Amino acid sequence: MGCSPYAFVLRWGFMPQVWASCPVFLDVGRWGGRIGAMKFSDLAFNWGEGPWGSSKTNKPKTVGGKSTARGGTDGPAKGELEDVLNLLKSRMSGGYGRGGNGGGFGEGWIIEPMWIALGVFTLWLLSGLYIVAPEQAGVVTRFGAYNRTTEPGLHYRLPAPFEAVAKPMVTRENVLEVGFRTGGGRFGSGTLDVLEESLMLTGDENIVDLDFTVRWKIGDPASYLFNVMDPETTLAASAESVMREVIGRHPIDDALTDNKVVLQGEARELLQTVLDSYKSGILVTGVELQQVNPPADVIESFRDVQAARADAEKVINESTGYANQIVPQARGAAEQMLAEARAYKDATLTRAEGEAGRFEAQLRGYRVAPEVTRERIYFDMAREILQGVPKVVISGDSTGVLPYLPLEKLMPKGGR
Known part of the structure; x- marks a missing residue:
């Protein structure tokens, strides 16, 4: 390790190996008995140099064999210390300076601790x-x-x-799987059914294997981070509990048919209510039923029951279709019969009213002229009866003469 100026300015108090690697400090070590208790900063800034380089005005002088620094007078004991400081100065400025072979930084390279602290403080603020x-x-x-x-x-x-x-992710939509795990199969493919979560009891006391997903995102970041210790575990437990409650209100057919949409809506609203009561900061965007089946042990029997129900539904539909075809025809025939009956009723009433009116007219005429009315009625009845019948009229005044009746003409043909 070379003797870098930064080595004993920035790290001299923390890395003892720097002292052993620098020739300057090796020389100082020879004088360790005299300056061992002095701080390095005392040595560095009492050479007669300021922190930015040498100063001729502060350079130590010798007066009457005695050394003075900063205008003061030192005792004889400081003569040797002055030699040490001069040695350090010569090593720093000459032996390790720009003009020497040490490749150092020259005079005035020591950084004042105040500026180091200021830089560290600035970085801390940034x-x-x-x-x-x-x-x-x-x-x-x-x-x-x-x-x-x-x-x-x-x-x-x-x-x-x-x-x-x-910095939680507030716009990302997360998906929670309940009743199954994607990629949980062999070799990380397929899905793994979690029966502890998926087996549920329906409202008609059937058992159903139900897998569903919950889509959610962070609605309130502060509540999400601080109100609930483990938000995702809380969401999973709440979702399972809510779905058990919702599926327990409906028969199994609702979960197997188009009523899935109703179940999903009820589950989402109830789950959001539960999470809001916890102040979890979670926003539920959707609940989707993925797979709804009977338990694997009874699935064959359940399919037989479903097939029987389908056959019964088919027969009911056929019967309903036949009824829809026959009933309108029967209603049409009934309407026709009712219309004919109403027409017959009207005709009969009209005819009866006419006959009654005629009878009343005859009665009034009979009361006025009974004989004439009687003969007229007699002749009217005879005309009505004898109309269309062959007739022979014989005068009642002929006497002594045998009337001749052409019976062969009067008898109908082929008759007696």
């Missing part, structure tokens, strides 16, 4: 700068307690240990 990405939110804590939430962009916080910042 460590408070942080950037929040567009998909993140900055959650700042002060002494471990929540202080504020910052939006995406460049921000500043108090450096450690006063403030710290966490």
Whole structure:
């Protein structure tokens, strides 16, 4: 290890090996009994040089065999110390300076500790700068307690240990699997069924193997980080509990048919209510049923039952179709019969009313002229009866003469 100026300026108090590797300090070691208790800074700044190089005005002088520094008078005991300081100065400026072979930094290379501290302090202040990405939110804590939430962009916080910042992903949509695990099969392919989570009891006391997913993201970063110790575990337990409650309200057919949409909506709303009661900061964006089946042990019997139900449904549908075809025809025939009955009723009533009116007219005429009315009725009835019948009219005044009746003409043909 070479003797670098920075070696014993920046690290002299922390790395003892620097002392052993620098010839300057090896020379000083010979005088260790006299200056062992002195600090290096005392040696460095009492050579008669300032921190930025040599100063002729401060150069030690010799007056009457005695050495003085900074205008003061030293006792005889400091003569040897002056020799040590001069040796160090010559080594630093000559032996290790620009003009020497040591390749050093020359005179005035020592950095004042104040500037080192100032640089470290500046770096410490700059460590408070942080950037929040567009998909993140900055959650700042002060002494471990929540202080504020910052939006995406460049921000500043108090450096450690006063403030710290966490950057959860708030726009990313996460997917939680319940009842199964993707990639849990052999060699990392396929899915693994987790029966402890998927077996549930339906409202009609059937057992169903139900796998579903929950899509969620962080709605409130502060609540997500500080209100719940393990948000994802809490979400998984809450989702399983909510789905058991929802599926317990419905029969198994609802989970196997198009009513899945209803179950998913109920589960999402109830799960969000539960998570809000925990102040978890989680926003549920969707619940989706992935696979709904009976348990593997009874799946064959269940399929037979489903086939029988399908056959029964088929027969019911055929019967319903036949009924839909026959009932309109029967209704049409019934309407026709009712219309005919109404028409017959109207005709009969009209005819009866006409006959009643005619009878009343005859009665009024009979009361006025009974004989005439009687003869008219007699002749009307005879005309009605004898109309269309062959007739022979014989006068009642003919006497003594045998009337001749042409019976062969009066008898119908083929009759008697």
